[in-house]
Amino acid sequence: MYVKYMKRHGSGAVYGKIQTCGRIAYAPTVYIIWRKYVRFVKITHCCHLPAKMVGCKPGQAGACIMMYDWQTMQKTHTSQEPGQSAGQAQSDSSTHFGFQTVAETEKAGKVAEVFHSVAQRYDVMNDLMSMGLHRAWKAFTVGRADVRPGMKVLDIAGGTGDLARAFAKKAGATGEVWLTDINDSMLRVGRDRLTDKGMLLPTAVCDAEKLPFPSGYFDRVSVAFGLRNMTHKDHALSEMRRVLKPGGKLLVLEFSRVAKPLAPAYDWYSFKILPWMGQKVAGDQESYRYLAESIRMHPDQETLAGMLEQAGLSRVRYFNLSAGVVALHEGINLG
Ligand SMILES: C[S@@+](CC[C@H](N)C(=O)[O-])C[C@H]1O[C@@H](n2cnc3c(N)ncnc32)[C@H](O)[C@@H]1O
Numbered sequence: 001m002y003v004k005y006m007k008r009h010g011s012g013a014v015y016g017k018i019q020t021c022g023r024i025a026y027a028p029t030v031y032i033i034w035r036k037y038v039r040f041v042k043i044t045h046c047c048h049l050p051a052k053m054v055g056c057k058p059g060q061a062g063a064c065i066m067m068y069d070w071q072t073m074q075k076t077h078t079s080q081e082p083g084q085s086a087g088q089a090q091s092d093s094s095t096h097f098g099f100q101t102v103a104e105t106e107k108a109g110k111v112a113e114v115f116h117s118v119a120q121r122y123d124v125m126n127d128l129m130s131m132g133l134h135r136a137w138k139a140f141t142v143g144r145a146d147v148r149p150g151m152k153v154l155d156i157a158g159g160t161g162d163l164a165r166a167f168a169k170k171a172g173a174t175g176e177v178w179l180t181d182i183n184d185s186m187l188r189v190g191r192d193r194l195t196d197k198g199m200l201l202p203t204a205v206c207d208a209e210k211l212p213f214p215s216g217y218f219d220r221v222s223v224a225f226g227l228r229n230m231t232h233k234d235h236a237l238s239e240m241r242r243v244l245k246p247g248g249k250l251l252v253l254e255f256s257r258v259a260k261p262l263a264p265a266y267d268w269y270s271f272k273i274l275p276w277m278g279q280k281v282a283g284d285q286e287s288y289r290y291l292a293e294s295i296r297m298h299p300d301q302e303t304l305a306g307m308l309e310q311a312g313l314s315r316v317r318y319f320n321l322s323a324g325v326v327a328l329h330e331g332i333n334l335g
Pocket of ligand 1: 158162206
């Protein structure tokens with residue numbers, strides 16, 4: 001059975017066909033339906049589609065679909081959920097967890113499950129997945145941070161502590177470098193790693209959206225591969241700005257939008273190889289599928305730069321690393 005779909009996009013109508021026979025039962029599934037305009041359609045579950053939306057008869061079996069614009073990955077359309085009126089289909093209090101739509105209140109718990117699950121194998125998977133490149137991305141971030149002796153630095157979503165360790169070496173004995181994360185499993189691995197290297201850093205479990213630090217306290221705030229997982233990125237960025245001293249710098253290292261020619265290969269790697277590797281090495285395919293999906297849902301370089309400005313940061317700029325697989329954004333708190 002085919003579900004016919006029609007939607008206005010930019011200057012013209014876009015038509016797509018989704019083959020749903022059988023497989024719809026195994027939702028969520030990602031379909032590539034239209035090369036130029038819309039690439040991802042997520043089938044969330046079986047339902048009866050309203051005729052006006054898909055051009056099929058009322059009550060005809062179909063799929064509940066969500067459409068994402070490929071360039072911005074913004075949700076452009078959500079069809080009706082079973083038992084919902086059209087006006088209810090897109091609720092303000094929903095967010096995304098990878099390609100799933102979840103209640104905002106659920107997201108943090110789901111993210112927590114991912115990181116509790118991967119914590120012990122996180123470092124080895126990082127090296128494997130990025131073929132060691134994450135070390136270069138972090139080294140670049142440390143260079144741009146320009147931490148000097150005596151500085152106060154906050155590493156948010158610090159996980160297993162790569163950045164905190166590098167910052168601590170630069171800040172020296174007179175400096176103060178905090179390793180923080182919302183997830184105690186990740187933080188425990190990080191703290192143990194630091195202790196094994198003879199470093200005792202202040203460590204705190206905390207949510208980036210409600211930082212337990214006074215305003216204007218830090219010279220540098222960093223977040224590496226963490227912002228993507230946060231429910232209210234705008235709150236988190238405002239909090240990061242709040243705790244920066246006037247003149248202090250925020251550094252956001254995160255997966256971003258890869259250069260177009262590399263996109264097909266990168267998609268294949270992300271959706272085929274990563275989950276497979278996750279299963280083999282960490283015994284957890286789903287968490288690595290979430291990683292691939294959450295990268296697609298994260299704002300692109302320009303959008304994120306705008307969000308930093310919106311949060312009150314100035315002189316915002318970004319650097320594409322590895323052809324945009326990752327981008328480092330930075331901004332200054334001018335107070
Ligand atoms: C992919 S890991 C990154 C760890 C480390 N920064 C690195 O670069 O290797 C993402 C981290 O973000 C943390 N995280 C997710 N949501 C958070 C939040 N709201 N506040 C603080 N940390 C959060 C997770 O617990 C996880 O440890």
